[in-house]
Each structure stands twice: as C-alpha cells, then as structure tokens.
Amino acid sequence: MTSTEKSASDNKPERLYKVAFYLPEETARWACASAERHGAGKTPVKMEVQVRNTPFYVKGVAFGDIVRVRADHERREFVFEEFVSESGHSAVRIIIKGDGVGGEVDTILRAFDCSWEIDATRTLWAIDVPPHADYTSMRTALLHIASEGKIGIEESALARGHRSGLGLPESDR
Structure with a gap:
C-alpha cells in the first residue's frame, strides 16, 4: 500500500501512499480500468495528501495538487474524495498518432522543462507542465503538430497561471 522514494528537497526517504481515483464509466472503458492509482505524500492536514504523479x-x-482522501477499509486503500488546492502544475495528455513524432514532441517538452510518463503502448503520454513553463508557447507548438494529425492533445488540468496566459477564466480547472 505504500512505497518509499527520496524527497527531492531533503534526500530523506518519503513514505508514499497509493490513492485510488475511480474513473467515470466512459473513461474506464477506454482505459480498460475502473481506477487509476497514484502515489501521494503526506501533508500536515489529516486525510489530505499531495499527488506525486x-x-x-x-x-x-x-502533479503536486492537494486532494482529500478517505480510507476504504475493505479494499485497504485510500480513495480520492475531492480536490483541495492546486500546485501550479498543469497536466496534459498527448496521444501519438504518427510514426516518428515522439522525438519531435520530446524536443518540445524538454525545451519547456516538462517531465512526462509514457504508457505501455507508447502512444499515451502524461505530461507535467511546471508552474514556470511558458505554457502558451508550448501549447502553440503542440497544436501545430496536432493540426498535422500527428498527435491528439487533452488539457486535463490547467493551473491558474497557465490558464491566465491563455486568457481563460481562473475558476475552471
């Protein structure tokens, strides 16, 4: 139920808890899973954790958002209850549609200091956009590739700072 990783800030082991995020039916069918589980670090507030993936x-x-969880004693896991506060990071998904486009996407993401994970099929990328990234410019570069039909993009969680750079309302995450 837990794992240990080194905290980047102090090099001490950090105990991570697994949190189950149950997916809506349509997403669950596409993902072939009823839930997605993420590591989360403890915060000073009971039953609130910081997402680490x-x-x-x-x-x-x-990544870095604070969420409230509840204990599911039958399944012996923590379950997502509600969003509490954002970290300033944004989450973007990319589906690779064209051969050889991965290198082009990789170059763009590195230029904007992003990190990412790639699923087992090598076609779905989960991208962490840090608060300091110029998301407007990054988005323009990715949309250019998308307009050529090489990738699909979904902005799954945009932080206030990135939304304001796009002229979008603050309230909608």
Whole structure:
C-alpha cells in the first residue's frame, strides 16, 4: 500500500501512499480500468495528501495538487474524495498518432522543462507542465503538430497561471 522514494528537497526517504481515483464509466472503458492509482505524500492536514504523479486518465488533478482522501477499509486503500488546492502544475495528455513524432514532441517538452510518463503502448503520454513553463508557447507548438494529425492533445488540468496566459477564466480547472 505504500512505497518509499527520496524527497527531492531533503534526500530523506518519503513514505508514499497509493490513492485510488475511480474513473467515470466512459473513461474506464477506454482505459480498460475502473481506477487509476497514484502515489501521494503526506501533508500536515489529516486525510489530505499531495499527488506525486501526473495522471494518464484522471481529469482535474495535476502533479503536486492537494486532494482529500478517505480510507476504504475493505479494499485497504485510500480513495480520492475531492480536490483541495492546486500546485501550479498543469497536466496534459498527448496521444501519438504518427510514426516518428515522439522525438519531435520530446524536443518540445524538454525545451519547456516538462517531465512526462509514457504508457505501455507508447502512444499515451502524461505530461507535467511546471508552474514556470511558458505554457502558451508550448501549447502553440503542440497544436501545430496536432493540426498535422500527428498527435491528439487533452488539457486535463490547467493551473491558474497557465490558464491566465491563455486568457481563460481562473475558476475552471
């Protein structure tokens, strides 16, 4: 139920908890899973944790966000209850549609200091966009590739700072 990783800030082992995020039926069919599980770190508030992964399927949650959980004693896991606060990171998903486009996407993401995970099929990428990234420019570059039919893009959780750069309302995550 837990794993241990080193905390980037102090090199001490950090105990991570697995949190189950149950997926809506349509997403669950596409993902072939009823839930997506992510590592989360403890916070000072009881039953609130900080997400330590970028979701592939969960919408509205990004790396570093704080979420409230509840204990599911039957399944022996924590379950997502509600979103509490954002970290300033955004989560974007890319589906690779064309051969050889992965290198082009990789170059763009590195230029904007993003990190990402790639699923087992090598076609779905979960991208963490850090708060300092110029998301407007990054988005323009990715949309250019998407307009050529090489990738699909979904902005699954946009932080306030990235939304404001696009001229979008603050309230909608």
